[in-house]
Amino acid sequence: MTSDRWLLYGAYGYTGELIAREAVDRGLDPILAGRNREKVDRLAADLDCESRVFSLADPGLEGHLDDVNLVLNCAGPFVDTHEPLVAACLDSDTHYLDVTGEIEVFESIRENDDRARRADLTLLPGVGFDVVPSDCLAAHLVERLPEAESLAIGYQPAGGFSPGTLKTAIAGLGEDALVRRDGGLEPATVGQTTREIDFGDGPVPAMTVPLGDVSTAYHTTGVPNIECYLAVPPGATRWLRYQRYLDPILALGPVQTLLAKLVDRLIEGPDAETRAETTATLWGEVSNGDATRVSRLRTPNVYRTTKLAALEVVERVLAGDAPAGHQTPASAFGPELILSIEGVERIDEWHR
Ligand SMILES: NC(=O)c1ccc[n+]([C@@H]2O[C@H](COP(=O)([O-])OP(=O)(O)OC[C@H]3O[C@@H](n4cnc5c(N)ncnc54)[C@H](OP(=O)(O)O)[C@@H]3O)[C@@H](O)[C@H]2O)c1
Incomplete structure (x- = not known):
């Protein structure tokens, strides 16, 4: 299949809607799909796009x-x-991309690498804020x-x-975090390690969190030890570490369902002004x-x-520029991919 x-x-x-609207503005002509007919049809009518309604449980999904x-x-x-x-996608000769940041999803998709290579198909999870900037930073x-x-x-x-980001985080509550140690993935506790990180305006507290780079940056770079940190407000590291005592409760299905319902009721996600005015910083x-190298990336807002x-x-990928098989953003397109995104800056520091 070589059409666009x-x-x-x-x-x-x-x-999905942010991406759909931008795609239409660029003339990229997406087919809009999802499992809820009313919502798919409303968006497709608004954007004048072709639409398709199906559940992922449908037999014959490849059709x-x-x-x-x-x-x-x-x-x-x-x-x-x-x-x-x-x-x-593998059954229908179709390239697969997603915007996951979930470690187990990256690892699971990688298991299809051989089959995708043989079929000359690209499987490229993590094409959003998770993990395009961080993967390119790691490769750089x-x-x-x-x-x-x-x-x-x-x-x-x-x-x-956004609501979905929070619901995805809720679905992972109560599970072990993972770190990359000596080339393997090992369980760890959220906040097990804390350190101060200078994101460009002086050191701030940060703690270890389970982010996708422990999978993707390893496959991109081969570096055997990888940790991810999130900047947190002063004093929060101590309290967040106590979360592990709540883990057995947070892992319960009914508790997660309740939290997800609260998110649906209370959270709308950043509005257009917030998306335009806020930025994110990554430090690597x-x-x-013997030697250390530090680089930083300043990017637009997470959702932008x-x-x-x-x-x-x-x-x-539609232009045929992606290698076949399971890829990470930087394994497919190199560390400069992130610099092709409007508003991204990269700064290098030199140490011994
Ligand atoms: N990589 C990144 O940086 C990045 C950035 C943004 C978002 N994300 C991730 O993207 C996901 C979506 O985020 P969002 O804010 O767009 O969430 P959202 O507003 O809650 O939308 C989720 C969408 O997924 C659909 N969906 C969920 N489970 C489904 C299933 N089992 N079968 C079919 N459709 C299903 C929902 O359809 P229904 O309404 O019918 O359930 C809805 O269309 C989250 O996992 C989030 O963490 C990642």
Whole structure:
């Protein structure tokens, strides 16, 4: 399949709709899809797009993809949606992209690498804010220090989160965090390690969190030890570490359902003004024991970056520029991919 027909699944969610609107503005002509007929039809009518309604539980899912070259999956939590869509893409000769940041989803999709290579198809999860900037930062740092033994990535986002991001985080509550140690994935506790990170305006407290880079940055760079940090308000690290005592309760299905309902009722996601005015900063450090290199990225707001990065990758894959098999953003397009996103700046620091 070599046409430029592509399908956006989860099109009427917060993130899907942002991407759909931008795609139409660029003349990229997506087919809008999802499981709720009323919501799909309303958006498709508003944007004058072709639409398709199907559930991921439909038998014969691949039949909905027979005439498309690429699927961008924006229906998360992706732990619930990636398996049927990846299988349907492989069965229908269709490239697969998504905007997941979930470690287990990256690892699961990677298991299809051989099959995708043989079929000359690209499987590229994580084309949003998770993990395009961080993956490109990791690849850039390893170009600066090729023999790096450890990598730390720090995140300082601003502007709040969408309902889906919070619901995906809720679905992971009560589970072990994961870190990359000596090339393997090991369980760890959220906030197990804390440190101060200078995101550009002086040191702030940060703590370890389970983000996708422990999977993707390893596959991009081969660095065997990887930790991800999130900047937190002063004093919060102590309280967040106590969360583990609540883990058995937070892992209960009814508790997660209640929290997700509260999110649906109370959270709308950042509005257009917030998305336009807020930024995010990423900090990365590689070390080989003797030498250290630090670089930072300043990006637009998380959801603006997601929209712009996802469409940049859609255009490149449709143009035939992506290698086959399971890819990360930087394994497919190199560390400079992030610099093609409007509003991104990269700064390098030199250490010994
Ligand atoms: N990588 C990144 O940086 C990044 C950025 C933004 C968002 N995300 C992730 O993207 C996902 C969506 O976020 P959002 O804010 O757009 O959430 P949202 O507004 O809640 O939208 C979620 C969308 O997914 C659909 N969906 C969920 N589960 C489904 C299932 N099992 N089968 C079919 N459709 C399903 C929903 O349809 P229904 O309404 O019918 O349930 C809805 O269209 C989240 O997992 C979020 O973490 C990642």
